[in-house]
Amino acid sequence: MLSTNVKRVIRAGFFNFVRNGFVSLSSMFVMVVTLSVLGALIFSSAILNTTLNELRDKVDLNVYFVTNAPEKDILALKQTLSTLPEVETVAYVTREQALADFKARHETDQLTLQALSELDDNPLGAVLNVKTKEPSQYEGVAEYLQGKNILGSSGTAIVDKVNYYQNKTAIDKLSNIINSSKKLGFILTIVLVIVSVLITFNTIRLVIFVSKEEISVMRLVGASNFYVRGPFVITGILYGVISGIITLALLYPVTFWLGNYTETFFIGFNLFDYYTSNFGHLFLVIVGSGIVIGAVSSFLAVRKYLRS
Amino acid sequence: MIHFDKVSKIYSDKTVALDNITFKIDPGEFISIVGHSGAGKTTLTKMLMAEEKPTKGKVFLESVNIHALPRKHINEYRRRIGVVFQDFRLLSGKTVFENIAYAMEVAGREDKDVQSDVPYVLKLVDLEKKMWNYPHELSGGEKQRVAIARAIVNQPDIIIADEPTGNLDPINTYDIVQILKKINDLGTIIILTTHNKGVVDSIKRRVITLDRGKIVRDDPQGNYVL
Numbered sequence: 001m002l003s004t005n006v007k008r009v010i011r012a013g014f015f016n017f018v019r020n021g022f023v024s025l026s027s028m029f030v031m032v033v034t035l036s037v038l039g040a041l042i043f044s045s046a047i048l049n050t051t052l053n054e055l056r057d058k059v060d061l062n063v064y065f066v067t068n069a070p071e072k073d074i075l076a077l078k079q080t081l082s083t084l085p086e087v088e089t090v091a092y093v094t095r096e097q098a099l100a101d102f103k104a105r106h107e108t109d110q111l112t113l114q115a116l117s118e119l120d121d122n123p124l125g126a127v128l129n130v131k132t133k134e135p136s137q138y139e140g141v142a143e144y145l146q147g148k149n150i151l152g153s154s155g156t157a158i159v160d161k162v163n164y165y166q167n168k169t170a171i172d173k174l175s176n177i178i179n180s181s182k183k184l185g186f187i188l189t190i191v192l193v194i195v196s197v198l199i200t201f202n203t204i205r206l207v208i209f210v211s212k213e214e215i216s217v218m219r220l221v222g223a224s225n226f227y228v229r230g231p232f233v234i235t236g237i238l239y240g241v242i243s244g245i246i247t248l249a250l251l252y253p254v255t256f257w258l259g260n261y262t263e264t265f266f267i268g269f270n271l272f273d274y275y276t277s278n279f280g281h282l283f284l285v286i287v288g289s290g291i292v293i294g295a296v297s298s299f300l301a302v303r304k305y306l307r308s
Numbered sequence: 309m310i311h312f313d314k315v316s317k318i319y320s321d322k323t324v325a326l327d328n329i330t331f332k333i334d335p336g337e338f339i340s341i342v343g344h345s346g347a348g349k350t351t352l353t354k355m356l357m358a359e360e361k362p363t364k365g366k367v368f369l370e371s372v373n374i375h376a377l378p379r380k381h382i383n384e385y386r387r388r389i390g391v392v393f394q395d396f397r398l399l400s401g402k403t404v405f406e407n408i409a410y411a412m413e414v415a416g417r418e419d420k421d422v423q424s425d426v427p428y429v430l431k432l433v434d435l436e437k438k439m440w441n442y443p444h445e446l447s448g449g450e451k452q453r454v455a456i457a458r459a460i461v462n463q464p465d466i467i468i469a470d471e472p473t474g475n476l477d478p479i480n481t482y483d484i485v486q487i488l489k490k491i492n493d494l495g496t497i498i499i500l501t502t503h504n505k506g507v508v509d510s511i512k513r514r515v516i517t518l519d520r521g522k523i524v525r526d527d528p529q530g531n532y533v534l
Contacts, residue, residue, distance in 0.1 A: 008413050019401050217397045220357065221458065222386035223414035 009227065013234020023207050024239065030203045031243035031293065032250070034196035035286050039251050041189050042285065043271060046278075047262065048185055050269040052178050059171055061138050062163045063128040063145060067095065067121070069158035074126050077158075081130060084144070086137040091129040098124040125160055135175040138164055197293055204239070204297040208232060208305075215305045229302045236298030240290030247286055251275060309335045309497065310356070310466070315365035317351050317521075325351040327521035328365070333499070335465075338492045340508045341501045342532055343518035349501040352518070353468050356499070357389060358382050369465075387415045390459025390496075394471035396451040398443040398458075404430070405439045408458045415462050429457040433487060449480030456487055466497040473504055481507060508532035 017024050065074055074092065081090045093101070099122050106112045116123070132138055142164035164171075208215075211232075218228045252275070259272030275282065310333040317326040326348045333339060341349050354360040355367055358374050366373050369385070377385055398407050408426045417425075430436045433453035443451055452472055459467050469488060473481040485507055492498045502508060508515060508531065515530030516523055525533065 004419070005416070015406075016401065213397070214399050214401070217399060218410070218414070219383075220359075220386065220391055220397070221411045221414060222383045223410075224380070224383050227414050 005226070006230075009230030010234050012231035013238065016231050016235045017238045020207075023210070024235075027200075027203050027207055027239050028243045028246070031200050031239055031290060032246050034200045034293065035243055035247040035290055036250065037192055037196045038289055039247060039282070039286055041192060042282065043255075043274070045185055045189065046274055047266050047269055047271070048181060051266050052181065054268070055174060056135055056178065057131075059131075059135055059138075059174060061130045061132070061141060063130065064160040064163070065125040065127070065158050066160045067123065067125045069125065071126070073158050074128065078128055081128065081141070084141065086132045086134070086140060088131045088133045089129075090131075093127040093129065095122050095124055095126050098122075098127055135171050135178065138171050139168075200293050201297040201300070204236060204294070205301040208298065208301040212305050215302065219306075225306050228306060229299065232298040232302045233295050236294030236296075237291050238294070240292070240294030241287060243294075244283075244287030244290035247290075248279075248283060251282075309333055309370065311368040312352075312355075313366045313368065315355065315362045315367060317348075317355065317360065318363045324521050326355075326362070329521070329523055330365075331516065331523060331526060333497060335497065336492070336495050338489070338498045338511060338513040339500065340511060340513065340515045340530075340532075341499065341518060342503070342508060342515060342534065344534065345503075346520075347518040348521045349518055350470060353470050353499065353501060356466075356468060357391060358385060383414075387411075387462055388465050390456075390462070390464040390467040392452065392455045392459050392467065392469040392472045394474035396443070396448075396455050396475075398451060398454055400443050403440050403442055404435065404446070404454050407443070407454060408461050411458045411461055417462070425461055429461045432460075432490075433457045447480075448475050449477070449483060452476060452480070452484055453487065456484070456491075460491055460496070464496065466499065467491060469498065469500045471501055471503065473502065473507060478506075485510065505532040 063077075071094075078090050078092050081087055102124060103113065103116070130141060132141055142162050145159065145162050215228055255272045255275040259270045262269055262271040312329050312331050315326055315329045316324070318324050329348075329352070341352065343349055351360060355362060356374075358377065361375050367375060369388075374382075374385060399410060402410060405426055408429060409422045412422045412425065427436055427439065430439055433456055435450060435453050435457065438446060438450060438454075443454070446454065452475075456467075456469075456472075459469075467488070472488075473484050476484065481504065488498050488500065489511070500507075500511075512529055515525070515527050515532065517525040517530075517533065519534075
């Protein structure tokens with residue numbers, strides 16, 4: 001019996017959808033706009049995250065060693081730093097590597113290179129490049145290094161300087177920017193989602209308002225609430241599914257077109273690649289939201305006429 | 309079968325629609341309820357359909373107080389009553405067939421019953437050729453015959469016809485009354501409210517006359533007298 005009822009409700013929902021073609025079309029138009037806003041929000045949050053990650057990647061903390069620091073002491077310190085929970089990576093740059101890097105950086109500057117060749121020994125010390133998981137954690141690592149007052153096995157200080165304090169303002173500013181843009185993005189997302197959901201909800205409510213006479217007739221012939229409401233909810237779900245698919249189809253050419261622009265503008269983030277590689281996820285979110293918005297709006301809108 | 313027991317209905321603006329009404333309807337009766345506009349005819353039918361609750365008094369079907377029924381049972385109760393309105397109230401998005409099938413489906417009837425009974429009732433009202441038309445493609449008389457087909461398809465105990473001929477010409481009016489009489493001959497109670505003197509006089513059955521919410525006449529074989 002239940003399956004017969006469900007079958008009948010689904011069939012009625014389909015008929016509603018097809019026969020009220022114009023009404024269906026206008027509801028879906030509004031829903032496509034809503035779901036496109038949702039899609040745009042997903043894309044902008046992906047862009048924001050990639051950009052912030054790129055920026056964060058550019059920041060590190062350098063520990064400069066004195067030129068005569070023994071390598072095994074440096075490696076021991078590297079080992080200790082790697083065990084700290086907030087540290088993500090520690091890269092060791094040897095004295096020779098530091099010199100080679102320096103020469104490469106100044107290869108057009110003959111004067112500097114000449115001055116360098118005048119010296120008997122390599123004037124540069126080895127360096128440890130430390131990256132933490134969050135920019136805010138650099139301070140802790142710097143303090144740790146400062147407080148430890150690192151001595152080599154021979155009892156002399158091996159660390160020349162830690163460059164955190166020179167970079168402190170830049171790092172702090174970046175942490176602030178990252179945190180506030182995340183917060184702002186979140187608030188903006190919530191507001192836009194609420195606004196567009198409300199618009200869709202009102203559109204569907206209007207559509208059902210037109211059917212209020214029909215609902216009263218359905219009740220008079222003895223239809224249960226399930227029977228009255230079911231077809232409207234099914235129609236709402238259909239609006240959601242089809243609008244979701246239309247939205248995804250529209251996003252294909254849009255992201256394709258924007259792909260190259262975003263790649264040059266946002267440090268290697270290609271919107272089109274993001275769209276194709278996350279298609280499954282996007283499909284679930286956009287079509288899923290469409291279904292939920294359609295079903296819940298219809299459910300609530302009909303409820304009003306079932307009360308009395 | 310149906311018993312109105314000292315029923316009054318006073319609306320929120322203090323209009324008295326029904327004033328201490330008591331009467332009984334027996335199985336197989338054909339009752340015409342007549343009266344001026346505002347006499348309380350529509351309130352009375354709405355009360356029978358559990359659309360309105362009495363301010364005082366009770367309405368019984370058999371021994372059940374219909375206004376004390378829980379929601380779920382009200383739907384079941386309504387399936388025992390067929391309703392026909394002056395403005396037809398068909399579902400505009402459904403074909404003639406589907407309008408009638410809908411009433412069967414909500415009553416939980418099997419698909420095979422739907423397939424066999426809908427054409428059968430449409431034949432009774434002589435509309436089998438318009439089965440796949442939409443209501444807007446039908447004339448007033450045809451719409452009303454669809455409404456009657458819908459009302460009888462679940463073989464209800466009672467048919468309430470609220471001014472069913474109000475929008476129809478004399479020939480269609482005559483047809484509708486003949487159909488109602490035929491249904492009554494099969495044992496269904498018919499409760500007809502109307503303004504049409506000709507209709508009431510031609511039926512020659514019980515007539516209840518309402519005036520300002522009170523029953524002023526109740527003739528077993530009455531005429532339309534106001």
